[in-house]
Amino acid sequence: MLDVSGLNVSYSGIRALQDVSLTVGQGEIFALIGPNGAGKSTLLNTLSGIVPAQAGQATFEGQNLLGMPAHRIARAGLIQVPEGRQVIAPLTVRENLELGRIASSGRGGSELDHVHDLFPVLAERRNQLAGSLSGGQQQMLAIGRALMGAPRILVLDEPSLGLAPVIVREVFDALLRLNREGLTILLIEQNAKLALETARHAAILEQGRVVMRGVAADLAHDPLVVDHYLGRA
Numbered sequence: 001m002l003d004v005s006g007l008n009v010s011y012s013g014i015r016a017l018q019d020v021s022l023t024v025g026q027g028e029i030f031a032l033i034g035p036n037g038a039g040k041s042t043l044l045n046t047l048s049g050i051v052p053a054q055a056g057q058a059t060f061e062g063q064n065l066l067g068m069p070a071h072r073i074a075r076a077g078l079i080q081v082p083e084g085r086q087v088i089a090p091l092t093v094r095e096n097l098e099l100g101r102i103a104s105s106g107r108g109g110s111e112l113d114h115v116h117d118l119f120p121v122l123a124e125r126r127n128q129l130a131g132s133l134s135g136g137q138q139q140m141l142a143i144g145r146a147l148m149g150a151p152r153i154l155v156l157d158e159p160s161l162g163l164a165p166v167i168v169r170e171v172f173d174a175l176l177r178l179n180r181e182g183l184t185i186l187l188i189e190q191n192a193k194l195a196l197e198t199a200r201h202a203a204i205l206e207q208g209r210v211v212m213r214g215v216a217a218d219l220a221h222d223p224l225v226v227d228h229y230l231g232r233a
């Protein structure tokens with residue numbers, strides 16, 4: 001569904017991604033894990049049309065993403081939940097959700113009911129300002145806003161960041177439910193344990209390069225991964 005091959009991205013001559021290749025299959029959760037500064041956000045921002053690539057290919061359902069403007073990529077169905085949530089604090093929960101509909105390009109239907117069913121707190125607080133929500137509720141709102149665009153693939157940047165474990169569980173249970181309903185998910189996470197438990201396939205990015213890839217459950221038992229990423233989890 002999403003194919004990336006040989007992707008190179010630099011910022012003013014400094015390499016952030018080098019020869020990155022990965023494939024996300026229809027209907028799966030794919031996790032990209034790696035330490036701070038590995039290039040995870042850069043990959044996501046390149047796929048979303050925010051950061052240009054110098055070389056390589058990225059296709060989504062057969063369409064070439066590189067060079068396509070960000071709004072067209074979102075309309076094609078690749079929709080991002082950005083790091084840090086980035087909800088619009090002075091707007092209400094409902095207004096934030098409505099903003100997400102812009103990306104749907106007529107694909108949409110009953111997204112609002114679906115979002116409210118998934119996160120009932122967003123229905124209860126529909127008239128509250130987004131800035132007054134807790135961090136966990138803002139993460140749910142950010143996911144809800146992306147769902148309003150009727151994504152064909154949902155791409156999340158560090159959805160567990162800064163959240164209490166019980167809220168992280170709630171958010172990830174919602175992602176698992178969305179996946180069971182058929183949604184393809186690309187999950188970018190520093191929490192390797194959580195990511196490998198959640199995903200079917202995964203890749204590990206270090207210093208801009210994919211250093212390992214495979215079935216998530218296999219990676220979770222790989223001694224190198226355990227040593228470097230799961231030891232302290």
Ligand code: ATP
Nearest residue numbers: 011015016034035036037038039040041042043190
């Ligand atoms: P984090 O988890 O901290 O967000 P990351 O894995 O997402 O890390 P990136 O943010 O993609 O990593 O950064 C990859 C590299 O590119 C880092 O060395 C970073 O300093 C550099 N970088 C990121 N954004 C820019 C930018 N706008 N200009 C210059 N260098 C950048």
